Amino acid sequence: xxxxxxxxxxxxxxxxxxxxxxxxVSSADKNKALYKMADSLLLNRDKIINANKKDIVCAVKNKLxxxxxDRLTLTEPRIESMASGLKYVACLKDPVGDVIEHYKTSSGLxxxxxxxxxxxxxxxxxxxxxVTADSVGxxxxxxxxxxxxxxxxxxxxxxxxxxxxxxxxxxxxxPEGCIQFIEDTDRKIVSELIRQRQFIDCIIPRGGEGLxxxxxxNSSIPVISHGKGxxxxxxxxxxxxxxAVAICLNAKVQRPGVCNAMETLLVHKNAxxxxxxxxxxxxxxxxxEVRGCKLTKKILKNVKxxxxxxxxxxxxxxxxxxxxxxxxxxxxxHIQKYGSHHSDAIVxxxxxxxxxxxxxxDSAAVYLNASTRFTDGGEFGxxxxxxxxxQKFHARGPxxxxxxxxxxxxxxxxxxxxx
Amino acid sequence: xxxxxxxxxxxxxxxxxxxxxxxxVSSADKNKALYKMADSLLLNRDKIINANKKDIVCAVKNKLxxxxxDRLTLTEPRIESMASGLKYVACLKDPVGDVIEHYKTSSGLxxxxxxxxxxxxxxxxxxxxxVTADSVGxxxxxxxxxxxxxxxxxxxxxxxxxxxxxxxxxxxxxPEGCIQFIEDTDRKIVSELIRQRQFIDCIIPRGGEGLxxxxxxNSSIPVISHGKGxxxxxxxxxxxxxxAVAICLNAKVQRPGVCNAMETLLVHKNAxxxxxxxxxxxxxxxxxEVRGCKLTKKILKNVKxxxxxxxxxxxxxxxxxxxxxxxxxxxxxHIQKYGSHHSDAIVxxxxxxxxxxxxxxDSAAVYLNASTRFTDGGEFGxxxxxxxxxQKFHARGPxxxxxxxxxxxxxxxxxxxxx
Numbered sequence: 001x002x003x004x005x006x007x008x009x010x011x012x013x014x015x016x017x018x019x020x021x022x023x024x025v026s027s028a029d030k031n032k033a034l035y036k037m038a039d040s041l042l043l044n045r046d047k048i049i050n051a052n053k054k055d056i057v058c059a060v061k062n063k064l065x066x067x068x069x070d071r072l073t074l075t076e077p078r079i080e081s082m083a084s085g086l087k088y089v090a091c092l093k094d095p096v097g098d099v100i101e102h103y104k105t106s107s108g109l110x111x112x113x114x115x116x117x118x119x120x121x122x123x124x125x126x127x128x129x130x131v132t133a134d135s136v137g138x139x140x141x142x143x144x145x146x147x148x149x150x151x152x153x154x155x156x157x158x159x160x161x162x163x164x165x166x167x168x169x170x171x172x173x174x175p176e177g178c179i180q181f182i183e184d185t186d187r188k189i190v191s192e193l194i195r196q197r198q199f200i201d202c203i204i205p206r207g208g209e210g211l212x213x214x215x216x217x218n219s220s221i222p223v224i225s226h227g228k229g230x231x232x233x234x235x236x237x238x239x240x241x242x243x244a245v246a247i248c249l250n251a252k253v254q255r256p257g258v259c260n261a262m263e264t265l266l267v268h269k270n271a272x273x274x275x276x277x278x279x280x281x282x283x284x285x286x287x288x289e290v291r292g293c294k295l296t297k298k299i300l301k302n303v304k305x306x307x308x309x310x311x312x313x314x315x316x317x318x319x320x321x322x323x324x325x326x327x328x329x330x331x332x333x334h335i336q337k338y339g340s341h342h343s344d345a346i347v348x349x350x351x352x353x354x355x356x357x358x359x360x361x362d363s364a365a366v367y368l369n370a371s372t373r374f375t376d377g378g379e380f381g382x383x384x385x386x387x388x389x390x391q392k393f394h395a396r397g398p399x400x401x402x403x404x405x406x407x408x409x410x411x412x413x414x415x416x417x418x419x
Numbered sequence: 420x421x422x423x424x425x426x427x428x429x430x431x432x433x434x435x436x437x438x439x440x441x442x443x444v445s446s447a448d449k450n451k452a453l454y455k456m457a458d459s460l461l462l463n464r465d466k467i468i469n470a471n472k473k474d475i476v477c478a479v480k481n482k483l484x485x486x487x488x489d490r491l492t493l494t495e496p497r498i499e500s501m502a503s504g505l506k507y508v509a510c511l512k513d514p515v516g517d518v519i520e521h522y523k524t525s526s527g528l529x530x531x532x533x534x535x536x537x538x539x540x541x542x543x544x545x546x547x548x549x550v551t552a553d554s555v556g557x558x559x560x561x562x563x564x565x566x567x568x569x570x571x572x573x574x575x576x577x578x579x580x581x582x583x584x585x586x587x588x589x590x591x592x593x594p595e596g597c598i599q600f601i602e603d604t605d606r607k608i609v610s611e612l613i614r615q616r617q618f619i620d621c622i623i624p625r626g627g628e629g630l631x632x633x634x635x636x637n638s639s640i641p642v643i644s645h646g647k648g649x650x651x652x653x654x655x656x657x658x659x660x661x662x663a664v665a666i667c668l669n670a671k672v673q674r675p676g677v678c679n680a681m682e683t684l685l686v687h688k689n690a691x692x693x694x695x696x697x698x699x700x701x702x703x704x705x706x707x708e709v710r711g712c713k714l715t716k717k718i719l720k721n722v723k724x725x726x727x728x729x730x731x732x733x734x735x736x737x738x739x740x741x742x743x744x745x746x747x748x749x750x751x752x753h754i755q756k757y758g759s760h761h762s763d764a765i766v767x768x769x770x771x772x773x774x775x776x777x778x779x780x781d782s783a784a785v786y787l788n789a790s791t792r793f794t795d796g797g798e799f800g801x802x803x804x805x806x807x808x809x810q811k812f813h814a815r816g817p818x819x820x821x822x823x824x825x826x827x828x829x830x831x832x833x834x835x836x837x838x
Contacts, residue, residue, distance in 0.1 A: 020755060105800050109789055118782070118811050197635075201811055214615075220636045222812040225554035243834035250836035336439060346521065358829050359443065362535070367595050370528055370832025379837070380828065381524050392620055393641040393826035394813040409799070410777050413789025415662035417669035418798070 008192040011180045012199035018177035019145035027094035033172035034090035037192040038083040040168040051160040082133040089137040092383040095402045096143045110412045115405040117143030119201035126207030129157035145178040151187035194219035227390035228314040229259030229342035231372045234331040236348035237268040244347040250371040253286045260375040264321045295324040311338040328353040334362045343372040364397035427611040430599045431618035437596035438564035446513035452591035453509035457502040459587040487808045503554040508556040511802040514821045515562045534824040536562030538620035545626030548576035561823040566596040568719040571604035613638035646809035647733045648678030648761035650791045653750040655767035656687040663766040669790040672705045679794040685750045730757040747772040747798040751779045761789040783816035
């Protein structure tokens, strides 16, 4: 264990000292490095694909599912997309140095609250190797050093990508050590990492619930967690039913395997008779399995009955639970009880119910007359995202560059002393 | 242990359900409640003083220091000051509902990022009973339910204050359960509290380093910690020496026992010969003990020599360590190595060095030509503060009402679906 501890400590300490210098690097120099990193990925695409092949062979041997193998696979277009992602981040506005507020106090001090990088961010993630390039891009642009710890299934791909990025960052003049990749896939590494409070300022876990909960429960370092998404759409009695059908269909089927897809559909009792059969027609076309409450089954006779567990379920699949509620308040209560505070929508043309829902539902994103599928850094105009936070602390919802910063107070005086 | 767990769980679960309603209470109703709470403290001042006497008797019996007993003692003026503190918070702007940003996306969605309360805040604190009233005021105003766990030395005072506040909050119509006081002083309570992630959204510990470190190391709930303040003033070679003497004197002696007082004075070698003797004269008048580096001792012959430990020390007393440095960069390096990222100042009339210092020193507050003693919510124009954060996560520096909030995204569409 001693060697493992030393190994981890060496990596994170080096990231910490790099972070002090990285915080002062100009936007132009960071952008130049991002371009160089992107070009280097393209130049080395064959090497990357070869390394990736090793991971695929292992995955096949270990009988990973076809979906997982697909997520793991790197093709030329996927490498091109990683590279263009880095170039895109280079074009985004640098948040470091932004003045959040600026005022003069009664003692005549001029105070500026100015964005600064957080410091060192540790990414602990599973599966998709593009996360390596995406998170390096966002961290570097926001002035943060990064420590990467990917899953063992993508170790060869992650390693080559991280090496390429690190080398081109160094040759572009970024501080040595600002990109750290942990090559050892020993699971003990994670428990070492989450104890390095002196060197790591924030941990972002991306992966299964088990990994996230383990880190959150055992880390003494702040964690930004991406919890599950049990997203609801509530079709109000004042809904435009055509809009409602389109929105619900999109929220369920456009990409069912992601956290902002709808899992439960709530329908006002006065809208149900007209809305549900129309909705069902569309769901049937897309082979969506419907699990309904008792009242729903009176209208949609052939659907399965939902069990208590269904209201808590994040299916990530073509399944939806449907419940008839008797008021907007009931819908809010249901979401409060079973939801995951991710993304929830109301479809209505009634202003009062819209306001009540948008104010009363305590989720990272609340929608009026739109699909929950929009909860995404790109769609929200942040340019890119490092993830979607389901916590209220530090950052909530989609996290872009700004959310990867902290701030400091710069106070300018003319000799003021405190009385 | 079962009973203790149930007891804590009952309290925090009740706070959680109250928080859902409290988040929706209008500013006017919260302010009405704050006024009622303040009046009730004044009406019950005799009861409070009697309860406080019990704590003082115990404190004397337990041989607490005179300073601690003074901090613990409640007098009529101190109760009046608690009450006026609550009324003052009532007059501050309610952060809940504030629109942080507002924009339209390319898909035509109108997005507002709006401030919301964090939820349930647990205060775990030691000694001074006024913290009870202060933190209740700030939490209620910012729409957060609060769970209070004070130290055993102030249990009688805290209990009566919390009871008065809770009762008047209820009678003013705030949701039942939004102020919870933990009467049991068993130390195990703290370890129970910091595991209630389901019900507590944030923990704010105030007290000794031991308490804070224990909580930070063992909590699975986000913590905002108030670390120590090893604050520096750097007197540059381009300093106005008159300003420098006034600023350093103020930073050291105006209130030496607090976290924003100066502990180390850094002096440029070219300024030292002129500045140090003038400074020493003032320090001597105020009986400040000086511990100098070797070079300092060449100028101030009679001072003690600083040991390695002095550069890390938070004296909280009339002691200062003095070091001569050979450049602004050296000063920054010293602060980076020994500082606590709290408050650090440069005294200079040189723009380039000022900018270098303000940018390069990674502290919650960095000062040009002013005393570090200004790091305070009141002085910074926040009206009041619940503490000073020395971490970069969520909030940094003085924390007022705004820093006790999170946000949500309110997204309004006209039927948009994702392509």
